Amino acid sequence: MGFSTILALLVFITIHFIISWWRQHRRYRSLPPGPTPLPFLGTPMYMDPLTADKDYTLLSQKYGSIFTLWKQTEPVVVLCGYETVKDALLNRAEEFSARPFLPTVHIPTKGYAINGPRWRPLRRFTISSLRNFWMGKKTMESRVLEEATYLTHAVSETEGKPFNPFMILSSALANIISSVLFGEHFDYKDPKLQDLISHTARHNRNITSRMYAVCNVFPFLLKLPLVPKAVFKENFYLQNFVLDYIKEHKCTLKPEAPRDFIDYFLLKIKEFTECKVEHEEDPDFCDLSLLNIVVGLLGGGSESTTSTSKFCLVVLAHYPDVQAKVQQEIDEVTQSLRPPTIGDRPQLPYTNATIHEIQRVLDLAPTAFFHAVTKDIQFRGHTIPKGTTIIPFLTSVLNDPSQWETPERFNPGHFLDEEGKFRNRVAFMPFSAGKRVCPGENLVRMELFLLLSALLQKFTFKLPPGSERRDSKWLNANKRDITSNAQLCAVPRALPTK
Template sequence: MESLYSLVGAFLEWNSKTLLLFFVVFVLTLDYFKNRKPAGFPPGPKGLPIVGNIFSVDQNRFHESLTKFAGKYGNVYSIRMGQTWMVVLNGLEVLKEGLITQGDNMVDRPDIPLLDDVLHQRGVVFSSGHTWKQQRRFCLSTLRHFGFGKKSLEQVILDEMTHCAAYFKEYKGAPFNPQPIVVNSVANVICSIVFAHRFEYNDEKFINLMDMFDKAFQIEESIWSKLYNSFPEVMRLLPGPHQTFLQMWSNVKDFIREEMNEHKKTLDPSEPRDFIDCYLNEIEKTKEQSDSTFNEDNLIGCVFDLFAAGTETTSTTMRWALLYMVKYPEIQEKVQAEIDRVIGQYRQPSCDDRTKMPYTNAVIHEIQRISNIVPLSVAHATNKEVQLLDYTIPKGIVIIPNLTSVLLDENEWETPNTFNPGHFQNKEGEFVKRAAFLPFSAGKRACLGENLAKMELFLFFTSFMQQFTFSMPAGVKPVMDYRFGITLSPQPFEICAQSRLN
């Protein structure tokens, strides 16, 4: 009897091992056939079964890993993240071909589960097709109405700068962390357009909101995000930073929803105060149109996009600007000398001054170039089969525009890894535009707020340099390394701001 039990036990053990082996072989075979490269697909690094190249890149320097791959596989290559194939575009000519010449074929956004679970492909940045076209057209026209790219918005920015400068002066040259105040100041410019009011710098609710933005942008490009986007059904069930990310963005949406509901109580359709009022009017106007995409969910999505993109990128650039000025005090002095000569110490700057200040303009552009704050832009997707160079890219493939490969390209810049305002000046000291200057990306999906960002950067930076001389605390050297996320932001730092005004 015992021998019978032993025989049965051995059979069951052997059978379970066989079953497990069969299952592993089945999964690997399925993965192989599912993820085979189609004919004419760009080359790229070999990946592991199931996870692809997720663990073969440096997650904290993802853009650098992708740029190195271009040196081996060419300016158009493929990489597989989990179950998703991506094609990475590198170099100025390839990016122009993909984003501009063939831009209509790559204008969609891919399915990104982590973001889809937050925004459900609503709003203007992460939507596609008819929804994107309607929302983009409305956003552009409404933002222009409220001053985007117009002189009328200058005073809003300068008024906010007055609040910011007063805050800096309170420290009387002592060290302080500029991040919260710079973020809040830039955010208030967007708030004036979207909410028709600003938030005080000591508003705890708003401070927490800005802190959530900072943390969420770090998580969004972490290994947790990659795993979530590759295996969403599993990751939705597991704890981790990705769950924190979802909760933080849910809190941001609740904040916007509260503002929207308050606007609905006091809305006067004949006198819209801000973007939300205009959008609520548009919902009412188009409610009988069958193809209308105007609804409260898309309103929250659009405000979310404007708020996130309009705050993070400009405030991050301004923090890099402060760091580069303290690292290169001789450049800071030269900027101040030009400001004193053109504007003086007491008149507020104007965007009209920009053409008279080639050196300051060059410094701002060089800060944007070398800080490279959105290194991989925002992912695109093909909406039809595309021929790019000698390769065939099927419909539905994720496209990664590697802006790093252009902004730090040794073939485009004389000293790509050195802070050098001369990149944007000719021998006569005049400002020179460069084709490889693409911090806002290119094509129809280029940054919606590019004109506002340029205005803010010039007015904030010039005002800072006019009113203060910046330095590091005694004995401290500036750290120029970045924190990797959706944006490349500086490591937290303290700075001293000494007033230049008598």
């Protein structure tokens, strides 16, 4: 092949790619504005999940509350601010209820999961089953209060010396979700529990890592030898962990007395199997969907709540006046004769407000799990094609100056009215909103309130000697390090007597 032939071929390929790229972008000419994408690469400089909060904040200042990024040649629309996110996830919930195809989600689950194409019946059943634990013989509240006893005992063993609360809190929260899913409670020092906690934490970090982001942008990487095994190592560990319980539950299942979530799901599978219908050749309820849903609940049911709980204790150690006010309120309601219960929550408005405000400041998940539109839509003056990936930027909602009086400061007053009563805020969306809101939201809210109030009733959390008190801006900027590495001292309180 001569030089001129090679040159002509290169010119032809270049022209072909330019025309294809032009046609692709001509189709999306009505999309919201955004940074100019690189041909065939998109805007990779803005697709890093670890810098999304900073990047999206800067881009929203330039392009407004809705802008477009590019994953290679596919558009990704980012929504910013309370009004825009509310308009999408609440006012037009059905149109924004789909999920984009993400290889790192589809490959390990094969689509049988709450975030897959079968999400509606699986999500509906999951929420319904979890609700059963609120009203069963052993209610969810009683499970959490029982765990609060184990937790306060474990903290008391630190004897006021500096310690990292992360593992103790992880043990308590992992036990709660374990009791719901498997009906099992572990000793805090049980190696099986410790292994589960460490693998779950690594699994959750992987989901929001650059590694997963790169594989979603360049899915061919997951077809290379050994790559899937390395990428999904922690997911496979959790799957094997859960499979052992599923096998055991199948052997000991009693239809008249379901013990936990796995039992409820196995009974649902049995129902489908016994009522074989022609159009149910590939049922939504099967062993694979059970496996993936339990793994998902296990991953989302403890580690994020642990980080929130620890951050709460660290913040209160930096704000001793707020901590003292919370403790005084708890003492007045309970007289220190019993731990606080959910029924006490209306009488503990400052405690409730403080926990909510710390969640707002922590802003644990800057973006909601990606959405997608179910059809071509007109939204805020732009045309968004069916299937387009949507990223609700929750940080912009939790810090929207139109919704919060002092968004840059830690201020429990955000959740108190003029009479000091607790008030809900419509812009409080740490769990996202709409049809895809976190299915475990109610459980997490209960865990945070009961466990934290039980700890604050028994202990005053202080900074280790020589530590410097910090403001909320510093705490927020260093939240990743704080939730994993910061140490505290838990000093037993001199409780009022009867």
